[in-house]
Amino acid sequence: MSAALLAGASPPLIAATFDPSALNSQTGTLPDPDLLALAHSAPLHRFDWQAPNPQSDSTNAWIAHSSQACPEFTEQEAKWRGAPLPWDEWDLSAPVRQMHVRFSPNEISRINKSARASSPTGGRTSLSTLDALLAHVWQATARARLAAGLTRPDDAPIFLDMSMGVRSRMEPPLSATTLGSPIFLAPVTFPTAATLVAATLGEVAAAIRQEVSRYNGRMVRALLHEWQWKVDGDGSRRWDTFLGRRHLLTTSWLGLGVWDIDFGTGKPVEVSLPFFLLLLRHADTTLATCDRT
Numbered sequence: 001m002s003a004a005l006l007a008g009a010s011p012p013l014i015a016a017t018f019d020p021s022a023l024n025s026q027t028g029t030l031p032d033p034d035l036l037a038l039a040h041s042a043p044l045h046r047f048d049w050q051a052p053n054p055q056s057d058s059t060n061a062w063i064a065h066s067s068q069a070c071p072e073f074t075e076q077e078a079k080w081r082g083a084p085l086p087w088d089e090w091d092l093s094a095p096v097r098q099m100h101v102r103f104s105p106n107e108i109s110r111i112n113k114s115a116r117a118s119s120p121t122g123g124r125t126s127l128s129t130l131d132a133l134l135a136h137v138w139q140a141t142a143r144a145r146l147a148a149g150l151t152r153p154d155d156a157p158i159f160l161d162m163s164m165g166v167r168s169r170m171e172p173p174l175s176a177t178t179l180g181s182p183i184f185l186a187p188v189t190f191p192t193a194a195t196l197v198a199a200t201l202g203e204v205a206a207a208i209r210q211e212v213s214r215y216n217g218r219m220v221r222a223l224l225h226e227w228q229w230k231v232d233g234d235g236s237r238r239w240d241t242f243l244g245r246r247h248l249l250t251t252s253w254l255g256l257g258v259w260d261i262d263f264g265t266g267k268p269v270e271v272s273l274p275f276f277l278l279l280l281r282h283a284d285t286t287l288a289t290c291d292r293t
Contacts, residue, residue: 006264018179026170026221027228039226042219044186045161047239048082063087082238089244103133111136111201118202127205131212134160134250135204141248142196151245153194159187160208161241163251164215171217184223185240185249186215193246 004011028035103111108129115132138160145151151158166182167174174182188211190196196204241249258271 003262003264016177016179017175020180022170022174022178023166023182023224024228026224028225031229032225035222035225036230038219039222039230042186042214042223043189044184044223045159045240045242046082047085047242049085049237049239051081051084053084053087063092085239085242086244086246089246090242091245101137108133115201115205118200119206120200120203121206127202127209130252130254131205131208132201134162134208135201137250138248139197139199139201139204142193145245146193146197151193154192155246156192157189157246158191158193158196159189159247161185161187161247161249162208162212163249164212166220168255169215169217169220171221183251184215184220186211187241187247 001011001014112127112129112132115127115135119127142151142158146153162185163183164186166184167176167178188208190199190204190207241247243249253271259268261268261271
C-alpha cells in the first residue's frame with residue numbers, strides 16, 4: 001500500500017479475512033472429556049489475574065486494581081480461579097530499558113553446532129537453530145540473574161515461556177491471509193536455576209524442542225476446547241506467563257515475512273519494535289533463511 005502511494009499507482013487489493021469461526025469450529029459443541037484431559041496434560045501456567053495471593057503486596061495500587069473483579073460479573077461468571085500470579089517475584093520498582101543483542105551468522109553457527117554436539121539424544125532429535133539460540137540466551141540470563149542475586153540457586157522451578165503460533169499447527173492450518181494473532185503461551189521448565197545453568201547447551205535445547213513438539217494439531221484443538229468449556233467467567237483473566245525472576249518470555253518473528261516488507265524505499269536493514277524488558281524477539285536474517293522451525 002505504501003509503495004503504491006509513493007509511486008502514484010493504484011492501491012492494491014488487500015486479500016485478508018477476519019473469520020473467528022475458523023478457531024471456534026475447533027472447540028466443539030459439547031464438552032469432550034478426552035480433549036479436556038489432553039489439554040490438562042499440557043503444563044501451562046493457567047494464572048488467574050483475580051485469584052488471591054497472600055504473598056502479593058496488597059498496598060500496591062496497580063496490583064490491587066488489576067486484581068479486582070469486574071462489578072458487572074455475576075457470581076457464576078466470577079467464580080473461575082486459576083493459579084495466583086506470583087507478584088512477590090516481580091520487582092515492579094526496578095528500572096526498565098530496551099536492549100538489542102545481535103548475533104552474527106558465525107556466532108549463531110557456533111551456538112548451533114555446540115547444541116547439537118552436546119544434545120543428550122546424540123543427534124536423534126532434530127534441534128532447530130532457534131532451539132539452540134534460545135537455550136544459549138536462557139542460560140546466559142539465568143547466570144546473570146544468579147550473579148546479581150536476582151534469582152536464588154534453589155528457585156524452583158524456572159521457566160522459558162514461549163509464544164506458540166496457532167496458524168500452522170491447526171488441522172487444517174489457518175489461511176496465511178487470516179487477520180489476527182492466534183497464539184498461546186507454553187513454558188519450558190527446568191527444576192531450578194542452578195540445574196539450568198549446569199546443564200549442557202544441548203540438554204537445554206533438547207528440552208525446548210521436546211516442549212515445542214508437544215503442541216501438534218490435536219493438542220491445539222484440545223487447548224481451544226479447554227478455553228471454551230473449562231474456563232468459567234472471563235477468559236481474559238487467564239495469563240499463561242509472567243515476568244518475575246523465575247520467568248523469561250520469548251516470541252519469534254520467524255516465518256512472518258517481515259524481511260519482505262517494502263514500504264517503497266527498499267527492503268529493511270533491521271526489523272525492530274519496542275517490547276517489555278525480558279521479552280526476547282527473533283527476526284534474524286540468518287535464522288529466517290536457514291531455519292523456519
